[in-house]
Structure formats: structure tokens, C-alpha cells
Amino acid sequence: MLPTYTQAIRGSFFDFTAVAENPGQLTELARYIEDGLLLLNGGKIVSLQNWEEGQSQLSYPQAVIDYRGKLIVPGFVDTHIHYPQTEMIGAFGEQLLEWLQHYTFPVESQYHCPTHAANMSAFFLQQLLSNGTTTALVFGTVHPQSVDALFEAAHRLNMRLIAGKVMMDCNAPDYLTETPEQSYQQTRELIDRWHNRGRLSYALTPRFAPTSSPALLGKVRQLKAEFPDTWLHTHLSENPQEIEWVKSLFPDRSGYLDVYDHYQLTGRRSVFAHCVHLEDSEWDCLHDTDSAVAFCPTSNLFLGSGLFNLKRCWDRQVKMGIGTDVGAGTTFNMLKTLAEGYKVGQLQRYSLSACEAFYHATLGGAKALDLDSHIGNFLPGKEADFVVIDPAVSELQKMRQANSRDIGEKMFVLMTLGDDRNIASTWVNGQCVWQQNSVEKGEIAGGR
Known part of the structure; x- marks a missing residue:
């Protein structure tokens, strides 16, 4: 029987x-x-x-x-997405850094309001589920209430969701920055409140190196040491202009990824979105630390950032999942995202089969998030x-x-x-x- x-x-x-x-x-x-x-x-x-x-x-x-x-x-696994950016998806005409200033930061300023955050959380989860996505690694905003609202809505559905409050203390509008001490304290409170509650997990979420001072990255490192089973979720090497900016901000580091690695933020549950323009040494570091990357084809194409190298990711034995990256990404739908991934591969003479594509969207994505023992x-x-x-x-x-x-x-x-x-x-x-x-x-x- x-x-x-x-x-x-x-x-x-x-x-x-x-x-x-x-x-x-x-x-x-x-x-x-x-x-x-x-x-x-x-x-x-x-x-x-x-x-x-x-x-x-x-x-x-x-x-x-x-x-x-x-x-x-x-269920589809989305390894990189910004829920507050849902309401400005399809914003016209910019590349990454200008796009952040003109569209993203103003929209994210609204999430100090719990009611707005709750309404958008419900809408966001509806979009995920109506497109077949059952697990996601999600950016909130700098406001703790943005994460409270998202986790509350996901908890009611018993979804497996990983999310975190953006940590950001420089090179952004004053209305979205915080001190390293505030960021540490608010993040710690959110971890205590939500991490491992039901099927929810917490991700330490420094937006990216340019909006993170050394003091803030030190606080992220402290939290990672205090809560070693949390995730780390950030951006890496999306745009050439961004990479040059990081080099000017952190001249003592050997490259973009070395900024994170120096603060001990690489590792088994660290997920780096984009990774379009990596040096060989950075591929080695991702592999050696068992870190993962999120391939975001629709946003890389929409912002003109470049073409992610699928073959190199396999060759270097780096874990990879698919990210829709809404709102620079132009769809919540994993089928459409995989179709754009196929085109990215074609432009580099790499043929992404349906078999491989569905692997990345399911078990491969679960592996990238260190969830393959639970889902996939x-x-x-x-x-x-x-x-x-x-x-x-x-x-x-x-x-x-x-x-x-x-x-x-x-x-x-x-x-x-x-x-x-x-x-x-x-x-x-x-x-x-x-x-x-x-x-x-x-x-x-x-x-x-």
C-alpha cells in the first residue's frame, strides 16, 4: 500500500x-x-x-x-525581484544609474506608509502566483514596514519566501538613507520577528556596494556572523558604469566582488544578481565560496546592461537561478523570462534548451537559494x-x-x-x- x-x-x-x-x-x-x-x-x-x-x-x-x-x-523559483518596483515596471529610457535616480528611488519613498506597503504586497504576491511563481528572493525598501507587510501577506498564504529590508546609507536621496546603526537595529528586529517563521526566511539586503559605506558593510558582516543561517542578497557587476563607480569608491579592493568578499558576505546562501561583467578571479571567488548568481535576462536587456554568460557559469561551476528582476525586468512571467534568456544565449552562440531553462527555473533555482532539500x-x-x-x-x-x-x-x-x-x-x-x-x-x- x-x-x-x-x-x-x-x-x-x-x-x-x-x-x-x-x-x-x-x-x-x-x-x-x-x-x-x-x-x-x-x-x-x-x-x-x-x-x-x-x-x-x-x-x-x-x-x-x-x-x-x-x-x-x-513551482517556479524567482531568485531576484524587487516588490516595490512593481508599480514602475516599464519605465522608459534610462540605463541603470539614471534609472535608479529618476524612477526607482521616488517610488520606493512611498513604503514608509504601512497601508501602501500592505496593498502593494498583496498585489505583488498575486502577480507571482498568477504567473506560477511559488518561491522568490525579494528586495523590500529601506523601510522596515515594507518587509513587515510583505512577510505578513506571504505568511497568510504559507508561501516559501525570502526577503529583506534594503540597507543603504550613502549615494542615495536623504529620504532613503539611514545610519549604519539604524540599519543594524532595524534589520535585527526584522530577523527576530520573521526569520524561520513558518516558511519565511530573512535575507540581509545591502542594495549594492555604491550605496554601502564601509561602516554599513561592517554592520552587515556583524549580522551575518550573529545570524549565520540568514541569506545575503545584493547586486553585482550589472553595468560597466556601475563597476567603475565601485572601483573609485573602494580603491583598496581588487574588484567589485572583492568588496563583498572582504566583508565576508560571500557564501552558500549569498545570491548576487546580474553578474554580467565578471572578471575571471570573480568567477573563481563565486565558485570557491559556494555563492550563487541570479540571471536576469529581461532587465539586462531592458536597461542595456549586457549579456550574461550562461556557458561560463556552467564551466566555472557557479550555482545559478533565474530572476525576473521586476521592475527593471519587464514581466513576472517565468515563461517569458526564459524566452528572453534563450535570446541572450543565442547572441553568444549558446542554445538554451527548454530542458535546461526549466531546470534553472525550478530545481536549479532552488539549489541557488539553498532550498533544494525543500522544493524544486x-x-x-x-x-x-x-x-x-x-x-x-x-x-x-x-x-x-x-x-x-x-x-x-x-x-x-x-x-x-x-x-x-x-x-x-x-x-x-x-x-x-x-x-x-x-x-x-x-x-x-x-x-x-
Whole structure:
């Protein structure tokens, strides 16, 4: 007999059974079950097997949730996103540093207001879930109330979310800066309040080196030593102008990453967004310290920052996940983000297969966040976060799915032509929290 279960789900399933060390392993590790049965209990995976093997062991066959015709994959993992920037996504005409001054900082100034932060947190989580993202590593603003509001909303949904208050004490508007002591104290209070509460985790979040004085980075190092199981989330080598600015601000350091490494901020739970213009020594440091990077294709293209080198990341054995990077990124949708990642690879003569792309968006992203023991595939004991995808919601998609030869081609068509319309439902911790055709479409189930 199967172990006890409380929910049974039928459909087509795709996941990866183990973490890959190189792209050549991915086809061996990929698992596709065209007609499968997923059993859940208490928000955890009990088993995934072929329907023919499992149906005779069902206690209540009439209660099976039937998703035949749909593709079920582990919930998408977004390894870099700014929730306050949701309301200025698609801002025109600037590169990174000018974009921050003209758009980002003014928008973030509003998050001193708890009501505004709460409203935008609810909207932000709705956008994640309606696009199939069940886990994210998230920037707040410098205001503690921005993080309180986000964590409160995520906690109600029992989401696995990592977030943190921006730490910033220089080279930014006065209305968004703080002293190192204030930053330390407010961050410590947030850690005490939220870290490891339910499925929530805290990330120390210095915005980037240019807005961090040596004194502030010293406080981040102190917090990392005091709370070694927290995450570190920041930006690295996104824009050539930014890199030159860092060199002028920290002349005693050998490069941009060395600023963080000097303050002992690299490591297993350190995630560096962008990493577009890394030196060889910086790739070595990321590997040697077991740090991770977030590849953000839509924002790198939108701000004209450059092309992330996927092949080099594999070659240097550096963990990597996908980041939508809203609001410089132009979509919450992981399918559209992966499609832009494919184009970034093509411009460098690297062909990003659908198999590899979905790996980065699921188990690879979980590994980058040091969460692969909890999420990322359908192995027994994993948390039941997954997304149900309708692969053909338009006439064009229906035609291309019909003339695709195998699951690899079907998934590539899905990632190339897909968008939020393809997300049929999203499940978090064994509960359906969003569905496309609900009566109150667009609302988070149970989260109103």
C-alpha cells in the first residue's frame, strides 16, 4: 500500500530528480510522466508514479483532481525581484544609474506608509502566483514596514519566501538613507520577528556596494556572523558604469566582488544578481565560496546592461537561478523570462534548451537559494509547491503543440510562445491558491 495521502492529482508531470553539475546531465535527470499520479499529505509530496501503477492503490478514486491535458511542473523559483518596483515596471529610457535616480528611488519613498506597503504586497504576491511563481528572493525598501507587510501577506498564504529590508546609507536621496546603526537595529528586529517563521526566511539586503559605506558593510558582516543561517542578497557587476563607480569608491579592493568578499558576505546562501561583467578571479571567488548568481535576462536587456554568460557559469561551476528582476525586468512571467534568456544565449552562440531553462527555473533555482532539500521537484517529502500549465491557450499555441514531435519541443514552444494565460492554477504547500478560471479571477484563494 502507498503511504497515507490526503490529495491525489492526475496529469502530465515534468521535473528533475537531482541537481545537475553540467548541462549534459540534464536529459538523464529529467523525468516526464505523460499520465501520472501525484499524492500529497499535509503539504508534502508522498509519491509521483505512473497512473497505471498507482490507480489501484487509491482509496477514493472518485476524489482524484483531474488535470489531464495539462503539464504540471514544480513551482517556479524567482531568485531576484524587487516588490516595490512593481508599480514602475516599464519605465522608459534610462540605463541603470539614471534609472535608479529618476524612477526607482521616488517610488520606493512611498513604503514608509504601512497601508501602501500592505496593498502593494498583496498585489505583488498575486502577480507571482498568477504567473506560477511559488518561491522568490525579494528586495523590500529601506523601510522596515515594507518587509513587515510583505512577510505578513506571504505568511497568510504559507508561501516559501525570502526577503529583506534594503540597507543603504550613502549615494542615495536623504529620504532613503539611514545610519549604519539604524540599519543594524532595524534589520535585527526584522530577523527576530520573521526569520524561520513558518516558511519565511530573512535575507540581509545591502542594495549594492555604491550605496554601502564601509561602516554599513561592517554592520552587515556583524549580522551575518550573529545570524549565520540568514541569506545575503545584493547586486553585482550589472553595468560597466556601475563597476567603475565601485572601483573609485573602494580603491583598496581588487574588484567589485572583492568588496563583498572582504566583508565576508560571500557564501552558500549569498545570491548576487546580474553578474554580467565578471572578471575571471570573480568567477573563481563565486565558485570557491559556494555563492550563487541570479540571471536576469529581461532587465539586462531592458536597461542595456549586457549579456550574461550562461556557458561560463556552467564551466566555472557557479550555482545559478533565474530572476525576473521586476521592475527593471519587464514581466513576472517565468515563461517569458526564459524566452528572453534563450535570446541572450543565442547572441553568444549558446542554445538554451527548454530542458535546461526549466531546470534553472525550478530545481536549479532552488539549489541557488539553498532550498533544494525543500522544493524544486516531486521527490517524496518535498513541499508541495507546483504550477499547472495549459500548454495551448491560443490557436497558434494549439497548432504548434499539435505539430511538435516530443515533450522537449512542446516545452520549447510553451516557453517561447507562453505567458500568464498558460498558468491554469498555482499550488502552495498542497493548496490551490490561484486558478485561471476562478469566479473571482485574479484573486488569491484564501488570501483576500
